Amino acid sequence: MMDRIDFRSDTVTWPTPAMRQAMHTAPLGDDVYGEDPTVNRLEALAAAKTGKEAALFVASGTMGNLTAILSHTTRGDEAIVGDAYHTYCWEAGGMATLGGVVPHPLPVDAEGRMAHDAIESAVRGDDPHWPRSRLILVENSVGGRYGNALPPSYFANIRRIADKHGLAVHLDGARLFNATVALGIDASEIVQHVDSVSFCLSKGLCAPVGSLLCGSAEFIHRARRVRKSLGGGMRQAGVLAAAGIVALEQMIDRLAEDHANAQRLAHGLAQIPGIEVDVDRVVTNMVFFQLADDVPFSAEAIATTMRERDNIWVGAEGSRLFRAVTHYWVDEDAVAAFLQSLQSVLIQTPSEV
Numbered sequence: 001m002m003d004r005i006d007f008r009s010d011t012v013t014w015p016t017p018a019m020r021q022a023m024h025t026a027p028l029g030d031d032v033y034g035e036d037p038t039v040n041r042l043e044a045l046a047a048a049k050t051g052k053e054a055a056l057f058v059a060s061g062t063m064g065n066l067t068a069i070l071s072h073t074t075r076g077d078e079a080i081v082g083d084a085y086h087t088y089c090w091e092a093g094g095m096a097t098l099g100g101v102v103p104h105p106l107p108v109d110a111e112g113r114m115a116h117d118a119i120e121s122a123v124r125g126d127d128p129h130w131p132r133s134r135l136i137l138v139e140n141s142v143g144g145r146y147g148n149a150l151p152p153s154y155f156a157n158i159r160r161i162a163d164k165h166g167l168a169v170h171l172d173g174a175r176l177f178n179a180t181v182a183l184g185i186d187a188s189e190i191v192q193h194v195d196s197v198s199f200c201l202s203k204g205l206c207a208p209v210g211s212l213l214c215g216s217a218e219f220i221h222r223a224r225r226v227r228k229s230l231g232g233g234m235r236q237a238g239v240l241a242a243a244g245i246v247a248l249e250q251m252i253d254r255l256a257e258d259h260a261n262a263q264r265l266a267h268g269l270a271q272i273p274g275i276e277v278d279v280d281r282v283v284t285n286m287v288f289f290q291l292a293d294d295v296p297f298s299a300e301a302i303a304t305t306m307r308e309r310d311n312i313w314v315g316a317e318g319s320r321l322f323r324a325v326t327h328y329w330v331d332e333d334a335v336a337a338f339l340q341s342l343q344s345v346l347i348q349t350p351s352e353v
């Protein structure tokens, strides 16, 4: 398994040796009683990292976002959300099915922004025909837009609109630290503009399981009840939280290496005939690239051949598009192996693929 080179996502990351060691020795207790010292330490660390008062350990990014949405809203409320955002597209409609919250999707531009005037005009007045505007959902980095990192100024403007209309703002920061490392800023510079933020431990930070939801002490108090109602009260969760502590202490700054490898990969791809890639769009750890029109194979066929021949895995998105994601377990040599494998598959005659 370990000789697999997997560029499909940063979710495929195994825990690091330091994490396995920390999991082995972590002091534990019943976290539903509030008695797991390792979970408590992780939550305090997450709050400190984001500049919020409190934090809550949850099983996944999806659970963190859903817990946040349910904690900010009641049934019949409406959430303004980007139409390319994870909370709208990839969370099984949880806000609607479980929360009775109406999503109000707005177009997202090439950088991953909703237009401020579009948000402003989406806010509804008090009319019994309409759902109640209550929440704005934002995302950073923006997975549906090449992993782009949006700057604090964007969120400051969202904050102004939210304050004007009495709305809450939740940031889906599944890859928040990829964004902040790329921008060279502290997470709090973005998070100060939102009421709540969730981020994943189990993507580029390499922990096996878990996300953190952060906000005011009062908000997290409510969120703890919501998490319980969703079945997310975990007991000796310190075995998982221990890996999360290592993630926050050791794995954030090194995300810059993943970003450098994404640059290496993109620049290498740009040299391969038949491959089209916009190097300028690579800002964090994601590289999207596509096949030129004259390449006679599908992305899927190429991905299958690379996997079967070289044990190199890449995401084929549609018939011409690929996504490659860099992370801790794919180093410079893996990037070189990837480029070589792709190049050799591309020069095959069609019957060989």
Ligand SMILES: *Cc1c(COP(=O)(O)O)cnc(C)c1O
Pocket (backbone or CB within 6 Å): 060, 061, 062, 063, 086, 087, 139, 143, 172, 174, 175, 200, 211
């Ligand atoms: C991965 C991801 C999530 C949450 O994913 P889980 O698989 O539920 O942990 C949420 N938002 C974004 C942008 C993501 O990339």
